[in-house]
Amino acid sequence: MSPSIATNQTILVVGGGISGMTAALEAAECGKQVILVERNATLGGRTALMNRYFPKMCHPTCGLEINLRRLKGNRNVRVMTMAEVSSVTGQRGDYTVTLKLAPRYVNANCTACGDCAAAVDAEISNPYEYGLSKTRVAYLPHAMAYPMHYVLDPSIIGTADAGKAKAACKYDAIDLDMQTETVELKVGAIVWATGWKPYDAAKIQPYGYDRFANVITSLEFERLADPHGPTGGKLLRPSDGKEAKNIAFIQCAGSRDENHLRHCSRICCMATLKQTHYVREAYGESGKSTVYYIDIRVIDRLEDFYQKVQQDATVSFVKSKVAKIVEGKDGNPVLHGVDTEGYHRYATAHDLVVLAVGMEPETNGIKLPEDMLLDSSGFIESSQDEGMFGAGAATSPLDVNRSVQSATAAALRAIQVVHKTAAAEGAK
Amino acid sequence: MADEIQMKTAAYICSGCGLGDKLDIAQLGKIAQKEGKMALVREHAFLCNSAGVQMIRDDIEKEGVTHVCIAACSRRAKTEAFHFPTVAMTRANLREGVIWVVAEGSDHDEVRQEMADDYVRMGCAELKKMKLPQGNPNTTRLKSILVVGGGMSGLTAAFEAAESGYEVVIVEKQARLGGWANKLWKRVPFKAPYADPQDTGVAGLAARVSSHPRIRVHLNSTVAETSGAPGRFTVKVAQESGAVTEEAVGAIVQATGFTTYDIAKLPELGGGQANVVDQAGLEALAQTANGGVLKRADGKEVKSVVFLQCAGQRDESGKHLAYCSGHCCATSIKQAMYFKDANPDTDTVVMYTDLRVPGMGEDFYRSAQRKGVIFTKGKASGVEAVGSSCKVNFKDLILDEDTSLDADLVVLATGQVPSAGVDLDAWNKVVSEAEGGSEAAKQNKSELQKTSILNLTYRQGPDMPQFKYGFADSHFICFPYETRRTGIYAAGPVRRPMDMLQATEDATGAALKAIQAVENASLGRAAHPRSGDLSFPIVRLEGCTQCKRCTVECPFGAIDEDERRFPVFNEQRCRRCGTCMGACPVRVISFENYSVDTVGNQLKAVEIPDEFSEKPRVLILACENDAYPALDMAGLSRTVYSAFVRIIPVRCLGSVNTIWITDALNSGYDGVMMMGCKKGDDYQCHFVKGSELASYRMSKIGDTLTGMGLEPERVSSYEVAITDNERVAKFINDYVAQLVEMGPSPMKGFG
Amino acid sequence: MSDSNKQAIAHYRNNFLKEVEDHVEDGEWVRMCMQCGVCAGSCPFGPHWEHSPQKIFMMIRAGKREEVLSSDSMWMCTSCYNCIVRCPRKLPITHIMHGLAHYAHRLGIAPKGQPTREIARLFWVNLARTGRVNELKFSLAMYFKDGFVQGIKNALAMQGIGIGLMKARRLNPMELLGGHKCKDKDGIHKMIAKAREIEERKQKFV
Structure with a gap:
């Protein structure tokens, strides 16, 4: 069945989002042995928390479903969730990787029947909803989770809920004695598909993300628009739960800004244009989207998507980096700034402000192997020994399509390493 | 072979996850035994645990079980546990499909049990018509890769494939390798600090390719003919001299690049004037200058230059390119640096409406500003020749005024036009006119043929189908390499407008896909999205009426026609969607584990209550890619829907044969729901055309229904997305309510 | 017109940007502006002056010497530093504005009676x-x-x-x-x- 012992012919893929899954599957479908490790309790990464993809307005879970089916049907990939790389030693063709496996407290007996969740009382902020809702301490990350196993939040240990969850499980799937484990692997090549994280919007002081309830991030807005999300797909603003109909989108929230992120995050313009569709779909002619921008960076074929949005009378564009937000009456954020095209000063109230937050490498703040070469924003360029590769948004702020391209390329680079290792060993 | 072995069936009924509490498991066992005629029937309280799985494994090994029906949870669940690769298997979905979606309470016990009974009947019925797929017996072993185009993308694809251990053949129409990159003075930087133009590196790459032991290069050559399939392509390479050599390859990467948009089409921006060049023209001047000050064609040193971005691009009038070519802002920045690096006093203005330098391009932009390049947000209205210089008239969008600038040279940033070969929509129109006898069409056809790149001998035309704006791309966001010609992958700007960094990345990915294609072909299995699938279409030619529907409708051009117009299946090109099976009016096409009979048997196994029972029956044919998961997730979220429906997953709605619908209605079903992916411009069908074809076929079914004396509403179609768990339940409940109102099908009792 | 002003015009001809870079404190930063407008929106005197800093910078690049040097905008700066703090390109806007004011004053073409x-x-x-x-x-x-x-x-x-x-x-x-x-x-x-x-x-x- 699955490879029990990794060898220097094995490719390790770190990160189980769309890029990591792609890199793992593409290599495995070329006949290579792959280990895919993911820090969270489920594969799917950030895209699983998106409502739609631009430009087709299709559903990220659709592609996830296909990738999961590929995975279920391919015995060359071994998946390890709740696993983090703690160290890498050795060199190209011969790495030793130490993994730290966090306890899930639920074993493979789990049938996802949900009895444990029904039995417990305590709640935690839902990590798969950016904290916009609560979930029980025994929970399934989301409907597309893989593995389709529940997970117990570590806070349950030692509480009455732990016992209740265990008692509710008919399948002996709950193991409260699980401990953090350390595993060592030998691998030939490593693909770092560690993805991205949203820039901390609270650091953009004039926008008051930490002070004003109705200033949210673009990722939180994805959750609001998602029919599976905390509001059932309704665009309800946090302060009072009222429908937000007049929505401002602020571009370059953190990006293209030497006080925050030096780089342009590439995807945010398209993401905002996509989100104006959500407003349009929710309210028709009675909704209103205003996009505050410096340059609309809709690269290549996606231009027609921009053109269509420009023709929508409910969407307007203001060429301006918003200077500051103050809270007006009824909790309405009021945006202050100047439209630089011809110079027009504004102080405009909106129901809700969506900050198109920039992308930074998920690995910022995490120690990577010293051999890795990073750019000035921390994105992975390559490794000195050419045995480790970045893939997807770990290498640059990329959209899904380009991430998949990048991950496919990274898979081939990893294949080359194990191919050459095998050839060298064959020659011995 | 499996069919030489005695078929032995077994059904396993799980009582875990509440199945035992809500259903009469013993009754299900009885049904499996008596009606399903299963040789072995076993119940288990927790079938997916190691003991349950071991029980099944023992039966396979010791009892000789060859066919397994698992009546438990959805086919999407517990796939690791229920993995028995040596037997044919069906899954009766009692959990997500019955107990999780039927309303709670004893009032519903009867309908809940009936639903479960039927799913067990269906599982057993399907099983008996299934065979374990053995894989395409015509496996092919050719693993070499053809790369068409020797530019940056082609060279990269070739080199990366060769470095991975595969033999590569390059066909390049020019006399030397390198393509556009040869014409560049420098390229945009790929790495930090993103400050200065860099050497293109093309000469080094071309040299490494030329001397690579696993790469052979044909220069001054084009592809005269491509026939075959992944793992067994035969490619005729025509040299300029007229000589033709034959290459046998396993997969193809098409990296045929682009041409620049013709500036002669932009007279209003000075296209055609002596001192107006495009970016390619500027590269030529820079190569001549060789690092010194840039001079115009007339020899005058350029002291002022204006770059006009988006020239003939992002055009909404329909006259020029509608898209943005993505690379041109960074290219102009790079070219502006040529001037500033040679002479910092050169007045260098880049005029843009949106400056598009994503990612680390922002650093490159800053670097240009530091070098003194002026960026002006403005829209040029015209370029006039004034004396020996140019006057650029424009609206300054920041200062909100119409004004002008004088410059020695104007550079138009025009876009990339893909070199993708023949547009198949145009081709097919010409072909059908030519077949109708039109002489003009025949002439057109041979003219079109001359523009072909691959010259495929495929029934459906000589090149890859094109997507928007003539790019040879896929439509998929998650699967960018999926073209509609299996084993042929596009790479570089032929696929979408892109810069050199992206093109090399893209070419590396395309090389992997080509490698994957030859590996899959050698194992006789399918490529994406049914990767690893060993089933393949089997045709019973003696029943074929040569109607050509399968050859025309196959979304992947997998089926050719022989001289007697019989279909010729190229299994290695096939993606196993079953569209041909759905198209075939005489039902001679099938897969070993998926056929007209496997589905037909299931729908006939359902027990249809009589017209007085007030229990309608609705057949749902649900696409397994999106609709079936949505139905599953309705279960997971315990969304209640009517217990009167019976769901059969299908590979794609395109594989739905209308006989299933007429069979269902004839046997007394009150209605049929078809659930598939979105069609149209933003289609989400994983097989591109499947849902569209199904919709077309269903639009024709009205007459059949009228002929049967049935209302057209008895068949309905739905576009269902994977997130539609709530909607899909509503569709079902509304439709069942509508049928109840219509009254029972008049066909009941005649089936 | 003052002599120094005449000299400046003669020396720089149409290249006002160069003139600013050579003679205005932190003037070499003007080229780095990307016209986002955050300075314009951040200035507490915004509603009162004629041209925003970002617009002044664009006017410098467009060679609008007279208009820039006779503008009242840079005289309005109260050195609150909002613009500097928020500028995504880290331009020392306050300093440039003061530098421009000073330069205009030296050339004798600053607005009278402002x-x-x-x-x-x-x-x-x-x-x-x-x-x-x-x-x-x-x-x-x-x-x-x-x-x-x-x-x-x-x-x-x-x-x-x-x-x-x-x-x-x-x-x-x-x-x-x-x-x-x-x-x-x-x-x-x-x-x-x-x-x-x-x-x-x-x-x-x-």
């Missing part, structure tokens, strides 16, 4: 005399800058504040008679003269 410019001028004259600011004389100079009648009106309007300041010993009527000064007045004057000499040298355009 109140903030006038207050700066009076402040300087007052300060340079003794090396210390004489608050009373400075206030009176401000009141009477537009003539005697207006000066009386201004003084009457402000008398409440004046009395308050006197009670708080922040304003001494005796200051009118010479007032306090720094220890080495001559030294201060020499220093100022030297600084002026250096500045004069900078103004040469050859």
Whole structure:
């Protein structure tokens, strides 16, 4: 069945989002042995928390479903969730990787029947909803989770809920004695598909993300628009739960800004244009989207998507980096700034402000192997020994399509390493 | 072979996850035994645990079980546990499909049990018509890769494939390798600090390719003919001299690049004037200058230059390119640096409406500003020749005024036009006119043929189908390499407008896909999205009426026609969607584990209550890619829907044969729901055309229904997305309510 | 037109950006602006001036010398530093604005009678005399800058504040008679003269 012992012919893929899954599957479908490790309790990464993809307005879970089916049907990939790389030693063709496996407290007996969740009382902020809702301490990350196993939040240990969850499980799937484990692997090549994280919007002081309830991030807005999300797909603003109909989108929230992120995050313009569709779909002619921008960076074929949005009378564009937000009456954020095209000063109230937050490498703040070469924003360029590769948004702020391209390329680079290792060993 | 072995069936009924509490498991066992005629029937309280799985494994090994029906949870669940690769298997979905979606309470016990009974009947019925797929017996072993185009993308694809251990053949129409990159003075930087133009590196790459032991290069050559399939392509390479050599390859990467948009089409921006060049023209001047000050064609040193971005691009009038070519802002920045690096006093203005330098391009932009390049947000209205210089008239969008600038040279940033070969929509129109006898069409056809790149001998035309704006791309966001010609992958700007960094990345990915294609072909299995699938279409030619529907409708051009117009299946090109099976009016096409009979048997196994029972029956044919998961997730979220429906997953709605619908209605079903992916411009069908074809076929079914004396509403179609768990339940409940109102099908009792 | 202005025009011809880069404090940063407008929106005096910093920078790049140097905008800057803090390109906008004001003043083409410019001028004259600011004389100079009648009106309007300041010993009527000064007045004057000499040298355009 699955490879029990990794060898220097094995490719390790770190990160189980769309890029990591792609890199793992593409290599495995070329006949290579792959280990895919993911820090969270489920594969799917950030895209699983998106409502739609631009430009087709299709559903990220659709592609996830296909990738999961590929995975279920391919015995060359071994998946390890709740696993983090703690160290890498050795060199190209011969790495030793130490993994730290966090306890899930639920074993493979789990049938996802949900009895444990029904039995417990305590709640935690839902990590798969950016904290916009609560979930029980025994929970399934989301409907597309893989593995389709529940997970117990570590806070349950030692509480009455732990016992209740265990008692509710008919399948002996709950193991409260699980401990953090350390595993060592030998691998030939490593693909770092560690993805991205949203820039901390609270650091953009004039926008008051930490002070004003109705200033949210673009990722939180994805959750609001998602029919599976905390509001059932309704665009309800946090302060009072009222429908937000007049929505401002602020571009370059953190990006293209030497006080925050030096780089342009590439995807945010398209993401905002996509989100104006959500407003349009929710309210028709009675909704209103205003996009505050410096340059609309809709690269290549996606231009027609921009053109269509420009023709929508409910969407307007203001060429301006918003200077500051103050809270007006009824909790309405009021945006202050100047439209630089011809110079027009504004102080405009909106129901809700969506900050198109920039992308930074998920690995910022995490120690990577010293051999890795990073750019000035921390994105992975390559490794000195050419045995480790970045893939997807770990290498640059990329959209899904380009991430998949990048991950496919990274898979081939990893294949080359194990191919050459095998050839060298064959020659011995 | 499996069919030489005695078929032995077994059904396993799980009582875990509440199945035992809500259903009469013993009754299900009885049904499996008596009606399903299963040789072995076993119940288990927790079938997916190691003991349950071991029980099944023992039966396979010791009892000789060859066919397994698992009546438990959805086919999407517990796939690791229920993995028995040596037997044919069906899954009766009692959990997500019955107990999780039927309303709670004893009032519903009867309908809940009936639903479960039927799913067990269906599982057993399907099983008996299934065979374990053995894989395409015509496996092919050719693993070499053809790369068409020797530019940056082609060279990269070739080199990366060769470095991975595969033999590569390059066909390049020019006399030397390198393509556009040869014409560049420098390229945009790929790495930090993103400050200065860099050497293109093309000469080094071309040299490494030329001397690579696993790469052979044909220069001054084009592809005269491509026939075959992944793992067994035969490619005729025509040299300029007229000589033709034959290459046998396993997969193809098409990296045929682009041409620049013709500036002669932009007279209003000075296209055609002596001192107006495009970016390619500027590269030529820079190569001549060789690092010194840039001079115009007339020899005058350029002291002022204006770059006009988006020239003939992002055009909404329909006259020029509608898209943005993505690379041109960074290219102009790079070219502006040529001037500033040679002479910092050169007045260098880049005029843009949106400056598009994503990612680390922002650093490159800053670097240009530091070098003194002026960026002006403005829209040029015209370029006039004034004396020996140019006057650029424009609206300054920041200062909100119409004004002008004088410059020695104007550079138009025009876009990339893909070199993708023949547009198949145009081709097919010409072909059908030519077949109708039109002489003009025949002439057109041979003219079109001359523009072909691959010259495929495929029934459906000589090149890859094109997507928007003539790019040879896929439509998929998650699967960018999926073209509609299996084993042929596009790479570089032929696929979408892109810069050199992206093109090399893209070419590396395309090389992997080509490698994957030859590996899959050698194992006789399918490529994406049914990767690893060993089933393949089997045709019973003696029943074929040569109607050509399968050859025309196959979304992947997998089926050719022989001289007697019989279909010729190229299994290695096939993606196993079953569209041909759905198209075939005489039902001679099938897969070993998926056929007209496997589905037909299931729908006939359902027990249809009589017209007085007030229990309608609705057949749902649900696409397994999106609709079936949505139905599953309705279960997971315990969304209640009517217990009167019976769901059969299908590979794609395109594989739905209308006989299933007429069979269902004839046997007394009150209605049929078809659930598939979105069609149209933003289609989400994983097989591109499947849902569209199904919709077309269903639009024709009205007459059949009228002929049967049935209302057209008895068949309905739905576009269902994977997130539609709530909607899909509503569709079902509304439709069942509508049928109840219509009254029972008049066909009941005649089936 | 002042000589220095004529010289500058002759020397730089149409390249006002170059002129700014050479002669304005932090002027070399003007090229780095990307026209986002955050400075324009951040300035507390925004509604009162004619051109925003970002627009001034664009005008410099477009060669609008006259308009820029005679603009009142840079005279309005209160050095709150909002623009510097928020500028995504880290332009020292406050400094550039002051630099432009100073340059326009030196060339003698700054807007006449512009109140903030006038207050700066009076402040300087007052300060340079003794090396210390004489608050009373400075206030009176401000009141009477537009003539005697207006000066009386201004003084009457402000008398409440004046009395308050006197009670708080922040304003001494005796200051009118010479007032306090720094220890080495001559030294201060020499220093100022030297600084002026250096500045004069900078103004040469050859």
